[in-house]
Amino acid sequence: MQITYNLKPALERRTEQFLPTTNVGFGNLRTDHMFLMDYRDGEWCDPRVVPYGPFQVAPGAIALHYGQSVFEGAKAFQHEDGEIYTFRIDKNAERLNRSADILCIPALPEQMQIDAINALIDVDRLWFPMQEGACLYIRPFIFATEDRLSVSPSEQYTFCVMLSPSGPYYADGFDKAIRLLISERFHRAVSGGTGASKAAGNYAASLKAGKAAAEYGAAQVLYLDANNKQIEEVGAMNHFHVRKDGTIVIPKFTDTILKSITSESILDLGELLGCEVRQETVMLDQFIADIESGEIVEAGGFGTAAVVSPVGSYIFEDNRIVTVGDGGVGEHTKRIYKVLTEIQKGHIQGPEGWVQHVKRVNV
Numbered sequence: 001m002q003i004t005y006n007l008k009p010a011l012e013r014r015t016e017q018f019l020p021t022t023n024v025g026f027g028n029l030r031t032d033h034m035f036l037m038d039y040r041d042g043e044w045c046d047p048r049v050v051p052y053g054p055f056q057v058a059p060g061a062i063a064l065h066y067g068q069s070v071f072e073g074a075k076a077f078q079h080e081d082g083e084i085y086t087f088r089i090d091k092n093a094e095r096l097n098r099s100a101d102i103l104c105i106p107a108l109p110e111q112m113q114i115d116a117i118n119a120l121i122d123v124d125r126l127w128f129p130m131q132e133g134a135c136l137y138i139r140p141f142i143f144a145t146e147d148r149l150s151v152s153p154s155e156q157y158t159f160c161v162m163l164s165p166s167g168p169y170y171a172d173g174f175d176k177a178i179r180l181l182i183s184e185r186f187h188r189a190v191s192g193g194t195g196a197s198k199a200a201g202n203y204a205a206s207l208k209a210g211k212a213a214a215e216y217g218a219a220q221v222l223y224l225d226a227n228n229k230q231i232e233e234v235g236a237m238n239h240f241h242v243r244k245d246g247t248i249v250i251p252k253f254t255d256t257i258l259k260s261i262t263s264e265s266i267l268d269l270g271e272l273l274g275c276e277v278r279q280e281t282v283m284l285d286q287f288i289a290d291i292e293s294g295e296i297v298e299a300g301g302f303g304t305a306a307v308v309s310p311v312g313s314y315i316f317e318d319n320r321i322v323t324v325g326d327g328g329v330g331e332h333t334k335r336i337y338k339v340l341t342e343i344q345k346g347h348i349q350g351p352e353g354w355v356q357h358v359k360r361v362n363v
């Protein structure tokens with residue numbers, strides 16, 4: 001892939017925002033550039049790195065009206081050698097294509113996606129925050145650009161990658177557990193729908209549920225299946241629980257659950273974590289009974305942004321509250337978080353190929 005570069009003059013990039021003492025937060029900042037590539041006449045073309053800025057988009061663009069748009073979220077880390085490494089970026093590229101397929105968006109070869117991400121990180125590597133625990137959050141996405149109001153798959157698309165220099169998700173330490181609202185009113189996905197894709201529209205559809213959760217003092221909704229019997233996942237993370245014997249349980253991936261790369265990593269790590277990790281159908285009634293009997297001792301969410309989100313309690317729509325363990329962050333949850341983040345930071349060696357060096361080509 002021959003990428004063209006239209007680079008901004010090298011500026012004083014590391015402003016005070018990037019000093020080790022500043023908490024840059026998550027997702028707030030942008031880098032100087034973005035990667036773009038278009039799809040027209042049946043093929044992906046014109047790969048380019050350009051200054052980050054607004055798009056020219058037709059008011060009739062299909063993505064704006066009918067939501068034909070999918071995205072990814074990944075992270076890159078700076079290791080002690082000063083070099084930047086992506087984490088399982090091939091899995092994100094593969095998943096973007098799975099999501100694309102569900103929304104009738106043409107696939108973009110995985111290696112092209114990876115080359116695009118590497119090229120962008122390479123030119124914007126000076127934007128890596130100096131803070132301990134920082135990362136470059138990577139956001140690739142594809143949206144339909146054809147200007148047409150009849151409903152059928154667009155024949156034109158744009159693939160874009162943007163980067164957000166981000167601080168550690170848990171800037172004040174990994175010690176607060178969240179509350180989730182178990183809702184029988186809101187549903188994220190139904191079998192045969194778009195639940196297994198990272199579709200923009202799934203997120204639009206979750207906003208109202210997020211508001212309802214906040215009214216209950218909860219961070220998010222824990223979604224159940226359409227019959228309100230099984231535990232599925234949270235809007236932007238998979239769900240897990242830990243049994244008293246240390247076994248980590250993640251609900252079985254179905255077409256109503258997005259296959260989290262964090263979950264897959266925990267499943268792959270199993271042994272390195274020193275416990276069994278398995279997937280099964282998780283029935284809500286049994287889950288609650290097991291928390292109350294002390295059989296389930298910890299619970300939480302898995303997702304790229306936070307890596308692990310400990311859940312301390314659940315609240316039902318009738319205000320009943322169920323507390324997991326002592327409501328704090330348990331030992332197993334801490335260990336999972338530690339092992340995964342240490343692999344990401346290059347402090348411990350993960351399985352072959354998980355971290356990939358971003359080569360210096362332009363900088």
Ligand SMILES: *Cc1c(COP(=O)(O)O)cnc(C)c1O
Binds near residue numbers: 198237260304
């Ligand atoms: C992105 C996402 C996740 C988390 O996936 P990761 O690959 O671990 O970041 C979980 N559930 C949904 C619905 C998501 O969109």
